Amino acid sequence: MPERASASGGLSALQHSSGGRNGTSFHGCLRNLYINGKLQDLGAGLDLPGCQPCQRDTCINGDCHPTGQRGFTCTCHPGWTGTLCDQQVSNPCDGNKCIYGTCVPINSYSYSCRCQPGFTGVLCDERDHDTVNSCSLSHCKHGKCRVSGLGKAYCECNSGYTGEACDREVACRGERIRDVYQRQQGYAACQTQEKVSRLECRGSCPGGSEGQGSCCTPLRSKRRKYTFHCTDGSSFVQEVEKVVKCGCTKCSS
Structure with missing residues (x-):
């Protein structure tokens, strides 16, 4: 009634x-x-x-949105959840027990540990001797041994080398650098005032090595004059060879 x-x-x-x-x-x-x-x-x-469906504090920690004459939904502020935004979201990594690793949340209530190189176990509290010794067993001929995030050893090759053991020279190429030219004038060290862009010939040629066959050398260069400034206060102008192209030619004796 x-x-x-x-x-x-x-x-x-x-x-x-x-x-x-x-x-x-x-x-x-x-x-x-x-x-x-x-x-x-x-x-x-x-x-x-x-x-009105949205009254003051209907959504405790969020914003209320009417969905009809009587219905509503809540958009919760960060860190809160629930129908009325009255439940605080827990961070499972608070107070985590990862000893030598980083906590990775799985959901609001559980986590896993991502171990640092050299450690293993659920809590990253055990020494991984295989990983620790992996670099000592790896031979990087022209490079440095590194350990990946997964605990695997690999070779980081020096410029001009490739292969798993950095034991193969890359094909002959001109590697562009930008640096000063340096000269010694008596007891004084001298260099150009500005950096100069040029090529350095690096790599290997098929069927040859240093001293026989073909070698990676400059094929074309041009002479340019540059001003050198010295540590004793003096300066001079000198013409230098600036490499502009590299390639394979017969090795000089």
Whole structure:
């Protein structure tokens, strides 16, 4: 049955029954209000509490979004979850027990440990002797041994070399560098004031090695004059060879 109230005392009676003279303690939503047998239009200028789905603090730690006359959803602030955003999201890595590794969250309640090179175990608290000794067993002829994030040894080759053991020279090529030219003038060290871009010939040629067959050498160069400044305060101008192309030619004796 809908609530009915008389015209003379309907609203005041509701105010009185709500526990306050001004009705401030009323909680809920008034619907189907009849005065003198006539259904009242509560949407016509009457601001009645509780009739909107999104009230203050409906979503405890988030923003409320109405989905209809009575429904709503909550968009939670960072660090909170739940229908009303009243559950704090836990960080499983807080107080983790990874000894020599990094904590990796799996979900809100569990984690795994990513071990540093040289360590193993669930908590990365055990020495991985195979990894520790892997570089001592690896022979990098022209390079340095490194250990990957997975604990595997590999060779980091010097410029001009390739292969798993850095034992093969790459094909002859001109490697561009940008550096100063340096000269010795008596007891003084001298160099150009500005860096000069040029090629350095590096690599190997098929069917040959130093001293026999073909070698990787400059094929074309041009002479340029540069000013050298010395540590004793003097300076001079000198013409130098600037390599512009490299290739394979017969090795000089």
